[in-house]
């Protein structure tokens with residue numbers, strides 16, 4: 264890369280503010296992790312549902328319920344709660360749900376916990392999404408999802424597997440993944456839902472698979488050098504169909520977020536140390552990995568209608584909103600001002616700007632803490648991570664400490680709750 268324009272070429276905050284788009288419509292627009300109310304064009308008085316979910320938009324069981332409400336277009340309120348690995352649980356929530364477990368949901372004032380119970384109650388109140396959860400074929404598919412989940416856990420979360428055990432765990436996982444592919448083929452169309460062969464959108468049976476298959480795709484690339492979508496083309500087709508739907512994209516996380524949020528949640532994820540694994544993990548950590556040919560198609564590519572400019576502006580919006588907090592929490596403190604503007608200038612205008620000397624560490628600190636979709640959609644997260652890394656590289660190779668594996672208290676949501 265060229266040396267970059269001089270430090271004073273970074274756009275000013277005034278210029279950046281002037282570029283900021285009107286805030287996207289969180290209430291009636293496409294699915295997004297920032298909303299506290301979703302109406303789908305209906306009146307607020309019609310809301311019967313409150314979903315209690317995590318601030319990080321990361322909990323897989325919450326994502327399942329979230330997707331159901333979004334695809335079924337049921338108006339709902341959202342109240343966000345901290346998961347224990349990110350910070351302390353809110354006392355108002357443990358007063359309501361003593362275990363502190365998410366998701367929880369209120370329907371007409373009645374509190375329900377356990378994601379499957381929640382979906383059953385929603386189905387009874389509003390009618391099923393596609394085929395009912397109680398249909399015999401859907402029950403079998405739900406069992407298959409649990410089998411896939413367990414095979415994944417054995418492979419990813421068993422410490423100290425020797426080479427033969429690694430191979431066995433992989434084979435067992437792939438055997439179940441092939442059963443998911445067979446179910447997709449048997450359905451004769453895009454979706455797992457028995458009625459969904461020609462439907463434009465997935466049914467409940469599909470949504471049950473989405474959260475963990477998304478996490479499998481990311482974690483197996485990072486910790487095992489295994490590309491699920493390349494190895495299992497029917498799963499790839501299913502993913503691609505989902506990624507064409509803005510409703511799914513609004514809930515979708517990225518490889519970087521999953522790779523670093525899973526270990527504390529799962530009690531450890533174990534890399535197999537293979538050459539490909541090292542390479543993929545390094546590419547994902549750098550944040551520019553998914554442009555790399557080796558990983559092409561492993562994670563979402565831009566979809567029709569996703570303009571580069573719009574992608575970058577969606578990344579600018581939360582940075583502007585939280586800029587004081589980002590500075591206060593960055594190791595550079597107020598010295599992060601110019602380097603951050605330099606990275607934003609690169610992201611928005613394609614012009615590399617030299618950051619002030621000694622700023623690589625601060626730029627990479629933020630690169631490592633963008634959380635998708637909590638902060639922004641997948642492609643915007645990728646654009647910002649890449650701009651931060653490319654700007655850091657103009658300063659030097661200095662890397663911040665590795666992200667913690669036992670907890671993510673560095674991601675405590677409290678300082679960011681305004682706005």
Ligand SMILES: N[C@@H](CCC(=O)N[C@@H](CS)C(=O)NCC(=O)O)C(=O)O
Pocket residue numbers: 322323324345346347348363364365366376377378379
């Ligand atoms: N069987 C439950 C599992 C829910 C669950 O494991 N939730 C986790 C988050 S993924 C949780 O709330 N853990 C407590 C915490 O992290 O604060 C369901 O299906 O709803």
